[in-house]
Amino acid sequence: MASQTPSIPKGTRDFSPVEVRRRxxxxxxxxxxxxxxxxxxxxxxxxxxxxTLLGKYGEEGDKLLFKVLNSGNFMADAGxxxxxxxxxxxxxxxxxxxxxxxxxTVPFARYVVQHQNEINFPFRRFQVQPVWxxxxxxxxxxxxxxxxxxxxxxxxxxLNEAELILIIDEAFQRLNxxxxxxxxxxxxxxxxxxxxxxxxxxxPITVAIxxxxxxxxxxxxxxxxxxxxxxxxxxKLLPLLSFEGSTxxxxxxxxxxxxxxxxGLLGVKELEEVxxxxxxxxxxxxxxxxxxxxxxxxxxxxxIIEVKSEEAVIGSIxxxxxxxxxxxxxxxxxxxxxxxxxxxxxIYDVMLSLNRFPEDTQASTRALFVxxxxxxxxxxxxxxxxxxxxxxxxxxxxxxxKLKKQFSYADGRAVPFVIIIGEDELRDQKVTVKxxxxxxxxxxxxxxxxxxxxxx
RNA sequence: GUGAAUGUAGCUCAGUAGGUUAGAGCAUCAGAUUGUGGAUCUGAGGGUCGCCGGUUCGAGCCCGGUCUUUCACCCCA
Numbered sequence: 001m002a003s004q005t006p007s008i009p010k011g012t013r014d015f016s017p018v019e020v021r022r023r024x025x026x027x028x029x030x031x032x033x034x035x036x037x038x039x040x041x042x043x044x045x046x047x048x049x050x051x052t053l054l055g056k057y058g059e060e061g062d063k064l065l066f067k068v069l070n071s072g073n074f075m076a077d078a079g080x081x082x083x084x085x086x087x088x089x090x091x092x093x094x095x096x097x098x099x100x101x102x103x104x105t106v107p108f109a110r111y112v113v114q115h116q117n118e119i120n121f122p123f124r125r126f127q128v129q130p131v132w133x134x135x136x137x138x139x140x141x142x143x144x145x146x147x148x149x150x151x152x153x154x155x156x157x158x159l160n161e162a163e164l165i166l167i168i169d170e171a172f173q174r175l176n177x178x179x180x181x182x183x184x185x186x187x188x189x190x191x192x193x194x195x196x197x198x199x200x201x202x203x204p205i206t207v208a209i210x211x212x213x214x215x216x217x218x219x220x221x222x223x224x225x226x227x228x229x230x231x232x233x234x235x236k237l238l239p240l241l242s243f244e245g246s247t248x249x250x251x252x253x254x255x256x257x258x259x260x261x262x263x264g265l266l267g268v269k270e271l272e273e274v275x276x277x278x279x280x281x282x283x284x285x286x287x288x289x290x291x292x293x294x295x296x297x298x299x300x301x302x303x304i305i306e307v308k309s310e311e312a313v314i315g316s317i318x319x320x321x322x323x324x325x326x327x328x329x330x331x332x333x334x335x336x337x338x339x340x341x342x343x344x345x346x347i348y349d350v351m352l353s354l355n356r357f358p359e360d361t362q363a364s365t366r367a368l369f370v371x372x373x374x375x376x377x378x379x380x381x382x383x384x385x386x387x388x389x390x391x392x393x394x395x396x397x398x399x400x401x402k403l404k405k406q407f408s409y410a411d412g413r414a415v416p417f418v419i420i421i422g423e424d425e426l427r428d429q430k431v432t433v434k435x436x437x438x439x440x441x442x443x444x445x446x447x448x449x450x451x452x453x454x455x456x
Numbered sequence: 457g458u459g460a461a462u463g464u465a466g467c468u469c470a471g472u473a474g475g476u477u478a479g480a481g482c483a484u485c486a487g488a489u490u491g492u493g494g495a496u497c498u499g500a501g502g503g504u505c506g507c508c509g510g511u512u513c514g515a516g517c518c519c520g521g522u523c524u525u526u527c528a529c530c531c532c533a
Contacts, residue, residue, distance in 0.1 A: 007506095007523090007524080010524070010525090058531090060530075060531055060532085061531085061532095064532090103533085131533085133532080133533090135531075135532070136530090136531095137526090138527075138528090139526070139527080140533080141531095141532070141533080142533090145533065146533090147533065148533095314533095315532065316532080316533065317533070318533075319532085319533065342533080343532095343533030344533080345533070346533055347533090370492080372491080402490070402492095403490090403491055404492070405493095406492080406493085407493035408494085409493085410492095411493040411494055412494095418492080418493080420491070420492075422491055423491090432491090432492095434492075436493070436494085439494090441492085
């Protein structure tokens with residue numbers, strides 16, 4: 001029989017026990033924080049209708065969508081035979097009407113519209129689920145990864161923005177990671193485009209500005225000119241691009257710079273307010289205004305948030321912003337939302353490289369009963385159930401193998417306690433408990449086992 | 457999608473100017489007076505050298521393609 005070498009699709013990964021425990025630790029901490037702020041969990045399907053997804057993430061995003069082939073004889077339905085040369089874009093619309101979700105925000109918007117009559121607004125929800133992107137895999141970039149989204153929809157209050165920053169701060173505080181929270185406002189970017197007389201070129205301008213830190217002023221100029229921004233407009237952008245200073249100084253500068261743009265000034269005002277709230281709340285992470293922060297989906301309309309690790313080099317580990325009319329696309333206008341998404345896989349990578357996982361994310365079973373034979377095992381089973389009632393995880397080695405083997409197994413599994421019940425112990429209703437870390441062991445009455453292990 | 461690098465036992469890697477049965481360490485398994493792990497010793501198993509094709513008398517080593525992983529661009533968690 002021919003055997004095949006097993007493999008998984010590019011950019012996907014298996015998670016072994018230790019990894020899953022560590023991932024669950026991250027999810028757990030994040031969910032705890034979300035719940036403490038009153039957010040409620042929802043889940044949506046892995047697949048959405050392609051019509052829900054297409055056009056929401058820009059041209060680039062459309063390309064990165066995984067499309068699911070229709071069931072049935074889709075080739076014939078689309079009028080294709082082996083020899084017809086049809087372009088793949090037109091083809092895909094005919095043979096595919098479902099796609100894997102690309103993020104959690106758009107499905108959430110869809111969910112809100114569909115369930116608007118059951119929802120009490122403002123609606124605060126969190127969602128922890130995998131998303132898929134047909135991107136080229138790299139370090140910290142996968143084709144299947146988890147997002148942990150928190151959003152509040154149906155409220156314009158800037159208190160929400162401030163709270164999200166607080167949530168970010170609390171979350172990374174718990175995970176023991178130092179982060180920098182960068183914020184910007186889409187209205188400021190709009191204002192910049194306006195005062196330079198290039199209101200219609202906002203996208204190329206912001207994309208170019210976004211690269212400032214990475215490629216430098218000169219290259220940014222070149223990029224803008226190659227994108228059709230007139231030289232005089234580029235000239236007007238220079239003081240902005242070369243401005244350096246504290247967040248407060250930047251705000252002062254922007255008020256002046258954007259004096260002729262009502263929208264721009266509104267953006268500045270919003271940021272000032274959010275920053276004021278955040279400062280009054282007193283958070284640990286640094287918060288900085290970064291006008292070069294333009295990335296992100298093009299549906300943001302207000303604040304833009306991005307979080308970077310201060311200790312590791314890996315893209316952003318959390319990002320989000322306000323979107324004023326995402327639900328409008330699905331027929332529910334006038335609803336504004338704001339939210340952020342934590343990138344669990346990148347957070348995992350950062351924590352692993354910095355060794356920030358608590359030790360107990362390694363432990364699995366707390367106690368292992370050595371198996372000496374049928375009678376002893378039966379006794380061990382009884383005691384197991386007592387331990388489990390007391391919340392102590394334990395297991396019985398399934399075979400009466402050599403002690404050496406059973407102990408090696410415990411060692412390999414990093415089980416902290418091995419409980420020995422042999423002929424003698426069974427007769428005397430006692431147990432011998434060995435502390436694997438210390439290498440010490442004691443023999444105690446079986447009925448004291450639970451309290452003994454609870455104490456250790 | 458564009459450009460580049462990588463791929464040898466479960467893991468980390470050797471492998472000499474292409475030449476007979478491809479090596480090491482770690483891990484695994486079995487032993488070293490059969491109620492005790494993490495140390496040591498002995499021994500064993502385990503590789504169609506990513507895959508397909510080509511050049512050659514002969515390829516792990518050369519060439520082409522393909523896939524994986526990684527890096528840069530693009531974009532992004």
